[in-house]
Amino acid sequence: MIPACGADSACPSLWTCSDPVLQQGLEARIDALSFRPAVADKSLCVALVDITDPVDPRMASLNGNQMMYAASLPKIAILLGAFERISRGEMALDRDTRDTLTRMIRNSSNSAATEMLNRVGRSFLLNLLQSPRYRLYDPDYNGGIWVGKPYGKSPAWKRDPLCNLSHGATVLQVARFYYLLENGRLVSPELSREMKAILGKPAIHHKFVRGLESARRNAEIYRKSGTWKQFHADSAIVERDGRRYIAVALARSPEGGRWLSRLIVALDDLIFAYLPDRYSQAADAPSS
Template identity: 45%
Template sequence: MRAEPIFASLNANPYPPKAPSLQQRLDRRLTEMGFGSAIIDNKLGIALVDISNPRKPEFAGVNHYQMQYAASLPKIAILFGLMKQVEAGDIRYNDVLRSLASDMIQYSSNTAATELYLKIGPDYLAKLLMSPHYQFYNRRFGGGLWVGKEYSKEPAWQREPMKNLSHAASPLQVARFYYMLAQDKLFKKEWVQEEMKDLMRGSELDHKFIHGLKKCCPDAIAYRKSGSWSTFHSDSALIENGEKKYIAVALTNDPVGYKWLEDLIVEFDQLV
């Protein structure tokens, strides 16, 4: 499997081509659900990637290039940075680190996230996210994943330069992250890849996408991370449901955005 069909080099093709049928069905369903104003006002951003057929992945999205504050969702970037250093032999992986990583992803522990963020180094992580190979944050194309602050009351190390956000994400770049995870393109060593997925599998927090999936398809497997702060609610996942396999990312800015996410994932599952 190759990542090029929908996520080619950002230098050549910053935004993946949309699959007409999937895009039309997504647009129609969002209109029926009453999200027209939220989309126009940039209160809702979505990226949906159907990879059920790995030879023919399909992408659809709305406001998918719009970066916003994403609270705990960018903790996936900290996990990525940790596992890259483990793969390189710069950090020795052990039960203590695994427990911290699990707490950060499964329970969204801010304490664990801060400890791991400082361990791998803010500067290292920023350079990794902006590196030519990954480009999970690219100023030319709307920004993307960014962690410029501890998950604590300490001041920011470095806010991202476009919107001055401390913890940021865009639907497109988060979708690219999960796509590379699904394609085994994040790491060279298979065991590191599998460990990353194992840490992200399921969730101890029953809300948003997870709560919606339990209602529509309780047997679905989700590799997932969400985030919430104030009116900013987001969720992201690589989902396997029978013969279906897809990536869903949604970022909202609304007091009841968490409920939007719960409802949206049910629709996403029906669309693919």
């Protein structure tokens, strides 16, 4: 069964939106960066979704359904859980709550994440991620976003059932999270806008942010990253010069952070080389 954009939505499933031209372009840029061996041994996973037209997304991916340890990236799930509680009147979006959520996302504070996880409820969050409405963790697609451990020294209370990860993700399920967010399908349109605002103005300037700040200074980025030992993750909605896209990458390498800084510039190039209504425009040749 293919997950739709949302249970109450008519927007398409990203699993049905794979675009062969964008896919060819992604593979060409991976080769130009010499990342093909990392893709082949599944130590690099990438998803790219052009959402310039949000009701007609165009997607490309490599190892899209590969579960990987994602460090702090799954804190986006805690953000969703908090806003679900807020929508039900079970939590107030007061200054303290907003500040804690902001520190959790922009500064990647582990203490803020654990505080919010405890307020949201562990079982509540995992049930929400697996719910028919969201299906952000779906065994039919090799899992997805999972938070089975506080962010700190406490042991895991429930690892994901497929890959035994405490904090896991697949790039396509993370891309779905951002696609739902952009379409106002996370909780409600109003609260989706609140979540997106919290994802803006990142305070940690590495990986995707470093790459874009160096090469694309006018890019607006709404983002959550993660780092633990050799595991590096980044995910974002990027808006620049009238184009909008989702980029997600998971890497397992000591060089992973540098990979992602280079990768995001190549993905940005690809989005701007690729014109959906003009397939004669080549998207498979890396820009100089």
